Amino acid sequence: MIDQDGIERPDDLNAHGRKLTEGTRKIKFDEKYNYCPRNIFFRIWMLVFKCVAGVIFCPIFYIMYRVKVYGRENYRKLRKKPFVVTSNHVHVFDIFGVGAAVMPFRRMYTSVLQTSIKRPLLGFLMRSVGCIPIPNTSVEGMQKYEADLAYILEKRKNPIMYAPEGSLWPNYRGIRPFKKGAFALAVKDNVPILPVAVVFKRKQKRNKKYKYYLNYIVGEPIYQDEKIEEKTVRIDDMRNRTFKWYEDTLDKWYENKSCGF
Numbered sequence: 001m002i003d004q005d006g007i008e009r010p011d012d013l014n015a016h017g018r019k020l021t022e023g024t025r026k027i028k029f030d031e032k033y034n035y036c037p038r039n040i041f042f043r044i045w046m047l048v049f050k051c052v053a054g055v056i057f058c059p060i061f062y063i064m065y066r067v068k069v070y071g072r073e074n075y076r077k078l079r080k081k082p083f084v085v086t087s088n089h090v091h092v093f094d095i096f097g098v099g100a101a102v103m104p105f106r107r108m109y110t111s112v113l114q115t116s117i118k119r120p121l122l123g124f125l126m127r128s129v130g131c132i133p134i135p136n137t138s139v140e141g142m143q144k145y146e147a148d149l150a151y152i153l154e155k156r157k158n159p160i161m162y163a164p165e166g167s168l169w170p171n172y173r174g175i176r177p178f179k180k181g182a183f184a185l186a187v188k189d190n191v192p193i194l195p196v197a198v199v200f201k202r203k204q205k206r207n208k209k210y211k212y213y214l215n216y217i218v219g220e221p222i223y224q225d226e227k228i229e230e231k232t233v234r235i236d237d238m239r240n241r242t243f244k245w246y247e248d249t250l251d252k253w254y255e256n257k258s259c260g261f
């Protein structure tokens with residue numbers, strides 16, 4: 001299909017906007033894999049890498065994409081508390097950008113496709129910034145994955161981020177169907193959802209192509225409805241309310257023509 005900006009997209013809203021490349025690293029994402037890094041030396045490396053990336057990457061990122069954050073006070077309501085972050089997946093740096101722009105001084109873990117972690121250098125760097133692979137070939141691996149996420153939330157009190165659309169569609173202005181993973185985790189561990197919308201401002205260059213600038217809108221924390229007894233219904237309710245927030249937020253942002261669309 002062709003979207004409102006003339007960009008060709010897959011007909012299936014759940015399809016990947018870019019071709020996935022299977023990595024070559026031989027890793028088994030099973031019950032023996034530490035989805036939450038526990039090795040003290042690797043954790044020290046993660047801290048060092050985060051500091052170095054913060055000094056080098058963040059200023060370049062801010063300048064290159066003219067980053068602005070709106071609603072940061074909503075994040076401050078959850079400071080020092082565990083929660084699940086959600087974001088629409090519309091830019092190659094949006095997942096890393098949420099951490100760098102919204103909560104630069106806090107360790108945030110991010111749930112990603114296991115194919116990304118299998119890439120030789122990129123996979124190691126992604127693990128270094130807290131990316132956690134979602135196992136899709138092992139039941140025991142999924143059980144260990146869920147246990148490690150609970151450990152991160154309950155023991156380490158760190159936030160965990162999901163892109164519930166599940167795939168990257170660069171520069172897409174709409175919102176696509178959400179998968180349940182983020183909301184199932186939030187309900188299971190009784191933590192709120194912090195929604196963050198990635199939105200663009202664009203400027204036409206001399207060659208008639210567009211330059212896109214990144215903005216992050218942080219919403220009010222969304223809590224599960226304790227009055228709903230059935231767990232699956234509670235998950236769906238949380239997902240639907242989060243999805244509605246994204247619909248309203250994106251519509252409001254792109255209705256303002258000063259954003260360049």
